[in-house]
Each structure stands twice: as C-alpha cells, then as structure tokens.
Amino acid sequence: MKKTLFFVTTLNSGGIENYLLRFLRSFEGQIEPVIICKGNEFGELEEEYKKIKNIRLIKMNVGFFDLPSYIKIFKLIKTSNFDSVCDFTGNFSGLTLLAANMAKVKKRISFYRGSSNHFKETFFKLSYNKLMQFLVQKNATKILSNSRTAIEYFYPQVKRDNPKFQVIYNGIDARFFEEVMPFTKEDFDIPDKSFVVGHTGRYDVAKNHQTIIKIAEKLCSQHVDIYFVLCGKGTDTFLNSYVSSSPVLAGKVKILGYRNDVKRILPVFDLFLFPSITEGQPNSLIEAMVRGLPVVASNINPIIETTPEEIHPDLVAPLDVAGFCEKIESFYFNRAKLGEKNYSQWAKGNFDGEKLFNQFFNEL
Structure with a gap:
C-alpha cells in the first residue's frame, strides 16, 4: 500500500477537491492518504473524505513565510515514511516540496490545477510567486498539470518532451x-x-x-x-x-x-x-x-x-x-x-x- 501526503487548501467543493476525492475512492485500500489543508479548515466534502479507509485529515494554517508550520510539516514527513508527497497548490507547493526533499522523500509532485495566477498581482506577490516556482523546479521530481495550457503558462520555456512535466487530464467515472x-x-x-x-x-x-x-x-x-x-x-x-x-x-x-x-x-x-x-x-x-x-x-x-x-x-x-x-x-x-x-x-x-x-x- 502506498503512503502519500497530499496538500490542498481546503476540502470545500471545487475542482481539486472533487478530483482528489474521486481518485481516492478509486484506489481505496491501495493508498494510505494523509491530507493537510493549508487553509486551516476542511469544508463541505469533509464527511465524504472521512468515509475513505485509512485516511487522516489535518487542518493547518500555512502562511507565506510561516516557519513554524513548515517545521511541523518537515517533522511529520520525516517521521511518517511517506512514499510520495503531492501538493495541489501549484507554485505555492515550493516550500512543502523543499521540506519533502530535505526529509528524503523519493517522489515529490507538484500538481497544477489552474492555468493562470489566481491572485491580485502586486510586486511582493509576484516576487514570492517567482521564488516559490523556483523552489518547485528545484525540489519536485515530477510536475503535473491537468491541461497543456497550464504548463505553457507557468513554464513557457519547457519543451513538450521534457519528462519531468506531464499532463494528466481529469478522470470521470461515467457510471456515477x-x-x-x-x-x-x-x-x-x-x-x-x-x-x-x-x-x-x-x-x-x-x-x-x-x-x-x-x-x-x-x-x-x-x-x-x-x-x-x-x-x-x-x-x-x-x-x-x-x-x-x-x-x-x-x-x-x-x-x-x-x-x-x-x-x-x-x-x-x-x-x-x-x-x-x-x-x-x-x-x-x-x-x-x-x-x-x-x-x-x-x-x-x-x-x-x-x-x-x-x-x-x-x-x-x-x-x-x-x-x-x-x-x-x-x-x-x-x-x-x-x-x-x-x-x-x-x-x-x-x-x-x-x-x-x-x-x-x-x-x-
């Protein structure tokens, strides 16, 4: 059984949260998932997530330069023997993947689910965003996206055949x-x-x-x-x-x-x-x-x-x-x-x- 640490913002109903829920349902019993909600809240889908076997949900307030939270994250990763860490927060996965790298996790994944910046652009925010993206590139073993558009927006210099980057489209179970x-x-x-x-x-x-x-x-x-x-x-x-x-x-x-x-x-x-x-x-x-x-x-x-x-x-x-x-x-x-x-x-x-x-x- 694979043991994976996932990072999302919340468990409110949205594209990321519904995608991850459907994925975990499909592989129930084959993954031992731990999910950290960086926004310090769960949301409407909490009860649906709790139905998944072996799952652990954690609320944590993770700010831009929140050193105490990242120390907690590092200690959790270091002591939990995760097979992989996957962060769904795009560029903002930079510090979590750095912590995973320092803890010697072999598979470190950033999964981009949007195709543009979703914040009001200021000099400070763009500078922080650029730093986080640098950390993603340095610490991720794989960078995934659910669209080619996202990769072209965030990494316009990357060639299509670069094996570090991969598009995995959203999966739908039609029977549902x-x-x-x-x-x-x-x-x-x-x-x-x-x-x-x-x-x-x-x-x-x-x-x-x-x-x-x-x-x-x-x-x-x-x-x-x-x-x-x-x-x-x-x-x-x-x-x-x-x-x-x-x-x-x-x-x-x-x-x-x-x-x-x-x-x-x-x-x-x-x-x-x-x-x-x-x-x-x-x-x-x-x-x-x-x-x-x-x-x-x-x-x-x-x-x-x-x-x-x-x-x-x-x-x-x-x-x-x-x-x-x-x-x-x-x-x-x-x-x-x-x-x-x-x-x-x-x-x-x-x-x-x-x-x-x-x-x-x-x-x-």
Whole structure:
C-alpha cells in the first residue's frame, strides 16, 4: 500500500477537491492518504473524505513565510515514511516540496490545477510567486498539470518532451452520472415544455456569473419559456438578492447554491452554458458532456483543450453576451439540434476515469 501526503487548501467543493476525492475512492485500500489543508479548515466534502479507509485529515494554517508550520510539516514527513508527497497548490507547493526533499522523500509532485495566477498581482506577490516556482523546479521530481495550457503558462520555456512535466487530464467515472434518479423540471417549478439553460460551478470571478446574468436578462426578456438554473457554492449568497428583485429574472432564474446532487440536476438542463474567463480543466464541463448535454462555452484555451474540434468554431469570447445569446437561440429555435450535439461518447473516451486515475496513481 502506498503512503502519500497530499496538500490542498481546503476540502470545500471545487475542482481539486472533487478530483482528489474521486481518485481516492478509486484506489481505496491501495493508498494510505494523509491530507493537510493549508487553509486551516476542511469544508463541505469533509464527511465524504472521512468515509475513505485509512485516511487522516489535518487542518493547518500555512502562511507565506510561516516557519513554524513548515517545521511541523518537515517533522511529520520525516517521521511518517511517506512514499510520495503531492501538493495541489501549484507554485505555492515550493516550500512543502523543499521540506519533502530535505526529509528524503523519493517522489515529490507538484500538481497544477489552474492555468493562470489566481491572485491580485502586486510586486511582493509576484516576487514570492517567482521564488516559490523556483523552489518547485528545484525540489519536485515530477510536475503535473491537468491541461497543456497550464504548463505553457507557468513554464513557457519547457519543451513538450521534457519528462519531468506531464499532463494528466481529469478522470470521470461515467457510471456515477448514469446510475441516478434524476430530478424533473417540475421539481424546480419549471414548466415541462420550457427550455432550460444550466450552469454548475462555485461563485467566482473566473466562472463569469456576471455574464451569465446578462445573458439571462436578455433571453428571459425575449422568450417566456426560457429558464436558467445555476448551482454552485456562493451562487445563492451573491446572486439571490439581485435575481429576486429583478422583474425579468425573478422566477425565471433558479439559484440553487451548493448541491451535492449535481448528477441528479444535470438531466433538468436542455443546454449547458459555460462562459468561464479562466480555467484549469473544467470538471463541470466534462460532466455535462458525459451526461450528453450540448454545450455553449467560452473560447479560452483550457476549454478548447477539453472539447471536440467540432465545437471549436462555435465557442464564444467570454464577455460576448450577444454571441452567447445567438448560440443559445440556435438551439432554442431548433430543438432537434440538441440531440445532434451529444458528445457523451467522445467525453467518456477522452476522460476515462480508470485510465487517467491509473496514470496519476503510477506517479505516486
């Protein structure tokens, strides 16, 4: 059994956390995982993680130059005989991998899950980021990413055949989305014959909810039978007030907040909208395609990398509200097109969980 130390920020529901949860479920009994949450909190997925055999969860407040915390991390690694250490915090894994190197861990992995910096860039932060990236390069035995875009952004000088760098795409177990009792439109007070545009994803600038709302305002004002369903952590907190007070959106845009049953909600959608400004590799988009939903998405590189070539000419600039409305209406006015744009088999083949999780397991 492999003994691996993983670092994440929290166990709140997000791309990293759901990926790691699915991976550990797939190899339950073959890995003895220890997970340190650098943000000093667990989150919504804590109870799901606790169900995994032999797991140990640790909360720790790890700051930028938090020497006492890194000493604790070093001592834990030194005394625990880990086979591998894997940090999912990108450049910010520099100091944890340095500690792992000093403790003589043979396999030290930095796994990049985003394709750009997710912080307000200042001189201090960029300088610290550059130092951490230097430490990653010096101390990681392997640098992984879930997209080619991320490697090209963070390491533009690296050649594609460099064996230290590897892309491992997100894996999806299609059975997880097929063996469900789906909700119906009526469950959300939506008429059965209406046209539902859906989005799943936490409320975040990168997810571009402001553009989604602008699209909804335009389409709902023009078509009485178009509805929007948005679910994801924070959507209720940040969008409910505006939506409920809008004569155009109230009752037409359903804000569901965080849900642990997204697989039951996806069948309610007629079309999946995904106008992200930046991504690592979008789990939500892959899940929608696996479910057979047609997608209207932005034309950023990680989405181009995640979708079949046939879709690429129809991808839209992230802030082009009129362009998104036009694409959505092309499905609204021609419902037969919905079945023609089913990329389920393509997604299942390209993001097969067993194959891709095995790739990651072999690196640990």
